[in-house]
Amino acid sequence: MSSLPGTNPEQASGADAGAHDQGHDEPYLAPKATWLATVVDWATTIDHKKIGVMYLFAILFMFFLGGVAALGVRVELWEPTRTVVDAAGNTRLEGLALSAMLPDDKPSLSDANDLYNRIFTLHGLIMVFLVIVPSIPASLGNFLLPLMVGAKDVAFPKLNLASWYIYLFGSMFALAAAIGGGVETGWTFYTPYSTSTDEGHWTVVAMIAGAFILGFSSILTGLNFIVTVHKLRAPGMGWFDMPLFVWGIYGTSLIQVLATPVIGITLLLLIFERLFHIGIFDPRLGGDPVLFQHFFWFYSHPVVYVMILPGMAVMSELIAVFTRKKIFGYRAVAFSSLAIAGISFIVWGHHMFTSQGELSATIFSALTFLVALPSAIKVFNWIMTLYKGSIDLKTPMLYALGFLFLFSIGGLTGIYLGALSVDLHLHDTYFVVAHFHYVMMGSTIVAFVGAIHMWWPKMFGKMYNELWGKVGFWLVFLGFNLTFFPQFIMGSHGMPRRYASYVDEFQIYHQLSTIGSFVLLAGFLVHLFNFIHSLVAGPKAPPNPWGGLSMEWTDAGSPPITHNFHHEPVAKHGPYDFDDVYPPQTKPGEFPMPEPAKPGEHPKW
Amino acid sequence: MNEWLKGILLKPGNSDLALGDWNVDGLFMFITWLCIGSFIFVMVPMFWWAFRYRRARGAGHMAAVRTPNHNTVLEVTWVVVPLLFMVVVFFWGFKGYMRGQIAKGNAEVINLEAYKWAWEPLYRNGASSGQQVYMDDRRTPGENGALVGKRGNNLFPVIAVPEKTPVKFIMKSRDVMHSFYIPDMRIKMDIFPNRYTSLTFVPQDAGGDLGNNDQAGAVTVTPGEIPGRDHYVFCAEYCGISHSEMAAVMRVMTPSNFDKALETWGDLYKGKNFAEVGAIVHARKCATCHSVDGSKNTGPTWKDAWGKMTPMAVGGSVMYDENYTREAILNPAARLHQGYPNQMPSFAGQLSDNEILGVIAYIRQLSGKTTDADKVPFPSK
Structure with a gap:
């Protein structure tokens, strides 16, 4: 496993599959003898790579469903609802764009609003619980974490399979509720609305149960990752020799394990409240609706960081590899992941400045500003990493730069919302909608798509088309900004969120936003076809196409064999020692190396 | 800049x-x-840096330069x-x-009740809002142009506040959570069914006695209305089907106009008969859900409803008469119309017996079945 500069170790190319293991030297993607055997193999696999890939496709499918719901929202908001009086004095309603989906040929305003409410709720629930929370950790985390720490699998492979099936099981509940009429509670399930609406209907309970079940998938995956990081690191790999992706996933897992049980209990209480009217949240029964908000955000604020930390984790890898530089301030980036995980637990009250007392609102506002710092540290460090790098503007790097652009906007606009008096104006308006889409989608989903491009050759052994990747990036980047930037302005003008209709003066912003959402759709379709094309006809990927130095690049094939590595890998260099180590498994001269360091001389600015 | x-x-x-x-x-x-x-x-x-240090295509690779990484x-x-x-x-x-939390000096206290899906202020003299307006209304050209288009399908109440006087809203909800949001005043506060919340501010400018300074899009001040400067009021906490229709207009008035408004609104039923009072009650409390032109909404329309056998959600049908109407107002969940969800809050304690008779008279009128009793002058004050 020597990785001297300029050498090309061939033992991991997969071509020399020896006889020293029972068929496990095949790439993990190799099909079984029959079609049925392959299906059974995948359905019962305990291979973290297969589980990661199954998660990836499930999440992308859910992303498609949630995206369709989002487009439904944007279509309805093209026009406000208006009563039009014709010359004869007859009235009719205009601007019910979604009503074409209703069986009624002459829909009423209330039916149209109800449909809109169900669709935006569906969008929120799918995107939060089925897409963004599991997105990077469950798919790429599963695939990459053991490879990056040089392990054969996660610590508890069977538990890993269990958490995949729990995810599927929970998704079934959610989809059944959606098909069975949907819910119109909003993804936050605020009481007493959620305990009183759709009375006697099963869909709300099914949806809450789905979210409850999905929580267990999250907890088990997090637990698995924590143990993996602690116990299965390769010989020679200390905590500060780990790739920052691993640090990010580790911080994420801590939050998942600690916070998810709280939402589990809360959702269970909500179900009891609906079914048995026990009176914890419903004031008619002596409960307190604000209690629900505290419980809910005690989980859901940390979960905001479950969503963004993996995106940050990906960023460190993307930037380091495509600039061929050691991440500036590695320890600061690593510790800021833990700081974010810690602080995230004490700022939940900033979602409730309009519903709590003055003292607690003030304390939460002060604490909220603390969480800005570790995020800022990360951004500064990533940008310093670019300095005097050898920057390769391939699709993943474009996504990394796009992330920095969008995350900066998303993060900075958080300052408005942390400031008490300004938040009283902006709370529950489109400003908030734009802010969290810049963070959730503009950052996490952008990092996710960038990461899929980066590790696509590793996962599937095929290269994607670089030109179409870049075209897709620009469509996504421009479409995203066109969709969400106008929402800041309409929010500060006073447009409340979750509105099926609005006053005329907001129409221009809504129309820009709707146009942007279709550009965004075009961008994702370009990526989709690029990936399909790659699977069908893409050129074979080399084991280390980008010249990475973490173990999935240096010691594993593309795709890796079932057992990941032929021999247990040993960490002989850090994951970002691009200055001194020529990337193994690449052609000589493929990647530029800096001048060799003279003994005793330290680098200067 | x-x-x-x-x-x-x-x-x-x-x-x-x-x-x-x-x-x-x-x-x-x-x-x-x-x-x-x-x-x-x-x-x-x-x-x-991304431009300066990019790996140039074709021109050979440009290597990174060693720099400190800390x-x-x-x-x-x-x-x-x-x-x-x-x-x-x-x-x-x-x-x-x-x-926005602590009132400045001697504030004008206005109680505000929110429910699905309307706002109901209560002023110091017992008056509620006595004025409803169109929003975003479009009219044919001319002085008194006919209406050709408007926002949503109902009217929105005017909430009057006095200029340059601290006002304090003490708010409560009758059902689920709502949030009182006046963008131009830069404040909102959630409203709960189990406790009071409040907010306070000092409105600055009524736009003079004629109130010719609208900010709320196209809210037309019709002759006879008490003028002021208009601002949108929205519900900012998701509250169900007609959440986006739960709007109002806040009208900043000069103190003299404000007093005039309270006086007029405090005795709104003066000189009206029962059917006319029913129409006023409808505009204030019922219009978000019940149309009077036959169109379907969250609740059934009142047009041509009277005196018919009406299908019930649980099966069977009920005669739409005085007793059914009264029950539907005071205990709406008891017998639901077929095809309509259980959304209506109870109005027990909200409407006087005479007002309920007014609503009954109004529904009769909308069905072309007015009786002489409906034209009796309403016993005001």
């Missing part, structure tokens, strides 16, 4: 929270410039400087926030 950007980002405010000490608009713009500055600070090096002074600086800015923003936000 600042004013130009402010004109794009914010609508003109009309309260001390927007214009007075520690105001929201000032902090909003401070944060805006802070964000713009930080964004430039971060993006300029990013774009410049610098304590730099790293401490970029933690401490943002922290100082955060302290300023927090303190400014806190001062502004408290101004």
Whole structure:
């Protein structure tokens, strides 16, 4: 496993599959003898790579469903609802764009609003619980974490399979509720609305149960990752020799394990409240609706960081590899992941400045500003990493730069919302909608798509088309900004969120936003076809196409064999020692190396 | 520059929270410039370095240059400087926030009740809102143009507040959570069914006695209305089907106009007969859900409803008569119309017996079945 500069170790190319293991030297993607055997193999696999890939496709499918719901929202908001009086004095309603989906040929305003409410709720629930929370950790985390720490699998492979099936099981509940009429509670399930609406209907309970079940998938995956990081690191790999992706996933897992049980209990209480009217949240029964908000955000604020930390984790890898530089301030980036995980637990009250007392609102506002710092540290460090790098503007790097652009906007606009008096104006308006889409989608989903491009050759052994990747990036980047930037302005003008209709003066912003959402759709379709094309006809990927130095690049094939590595890998260099180590498994001269360091001389600015 | 950007980002405010000490608009713009500055600070090096150090195509590879990957002074600086800015923003936000929580001096207290999906103010003399207006209405040209289009399918209440006087809203919900949001006053507060919440501000400008200074899009002040400067009121906490229709107009009036409004609204039924009182009750409390033109909405229409056998959700049918109407108002969940959800809050204690008779008279009138009793003068005050 020597990785001297300029050498090309061939033992991991997969071509020399020896006889020293029972068929496990095949790439993990190799099909079984029959079609049925392959299906059974995948359905019962305990291979973290297969589980990661199954998660990836499930999440992308859910992303498609949630995206369709989002487009439904944007279509309805093209026009406000208006009563039009014709010359004869007859009235009719205009601007019910979604009503074409209703069986009624002459829909009423209330039916149209109800449909809109169900669709935006569906969008929120799918995107939060089925897409963004599991997105990077469950798919790429599963695939990459053991490879990056040089392990054969996660610590508890069977538990890993269990958490995949729990995810599927929970998704079934959610989809059944959606098909069975949907819910119109909003993804936050605020009481007493959620305990009183759709009375006697099963869909709300099914949806809450789905979210409850999905929580267990999250907890088990997090637990698995924590143990993996602690116990299965390769010989020679200390905590500060780990790739920052691993640090990010580790911080994420801590939050998942600690916070998810709280939402589990809360959702269970909500179900009891609906079914048995026990009176914890419903004031008619002596409960307190604000209690629900505290419980809910005690989980859901940390979960905001479950969503963004993996995106940050990906960023460190993307930037380091495509600039061929050691991440500036590695320890600061690593510790800021833990700081974010810690602080995230004490700022939940900033979602409730309009519903709590003055003292607690003030304390939460002060604490909220603390969480800005570790995020800022990360951004500064990533940008310093670019300095005097050898920057390769391939699709993943474009996504990394796009992330920095969008995350900066998303993060900075958080300052408005942390400031008490300004938040009283902006709370529950489109400003908030734009802010969290810049963070959730503009950052996490952008990092996710960038990461899929980066590790696509590793996962599937095929290269994607670089030109179409870049075209897709620009469509996504421009479409995203066109969709969400106008929402800041309409929010500060006073447009409340979750509105099926609005006053005329907001129409221009809504129309820009709707146009942007279709550009965004075009961008994702370009990526989709690029990936399909790659699977069908893409050129074979080399084991280390980008010249990475973490173990999935240096010691594993593309795709890796079932057992990941032929021999247990040993960490002989850090994951970002691009200055001194020529990337193994690449052609000589493929990647530029800096001048060799003279003994005793330290680098200067 | 600042004013130009402010004109794009914010609508003109009309309260001390927007214009007075520690105001929201000032902090909003401070944060805006802070964000713009930080964004430039971060993006300029990013774009410049990404361009400058890109691996040029064809021209051979450009290698990275060894640079330090850690610098304590730099790293401490970029933690401490943002922290100082955060302290300023927090303190400014806190001062502004408290101004919206604690009433200044002798405030005009207005009780406000919210329910699905209407706002009902209660003034010191017992008056409620006595004025409903169209929003975004479009009319044929001319002095008294005919209506050709309007927002949604109903009218919205006017909530009057006096100019340059502290007002304090004490708010309660009858059903689920709502949130009272007046964008031009730069404040909102959630409303709960189990406790009172409040907010306070000082409206600044009534636009003179004629109130010719509308900010709420196209709210037309018809002759006979008490004028003022209009602002949108929205419900900002999701509350169900007609959440987006739960709007109102806040009208800042000169103190003399405000007193006049309270006086008029306090005795709204004067000289009206029962059917006319029913129409007033409908416009105030019922119009969001019950149409009077035959169109379907959250609740069934009142047009041509009277005296018919009406199908029930549980099967069977009921005669739409005085007793059924009364029950539907006081205990709406008891017998639901077929095809309509259980959404209506009870109006027990909200309507007097005479007002209920007024509603009955109005429904009869809408069905062309007016009786002589419906034309009896309403016993006002």
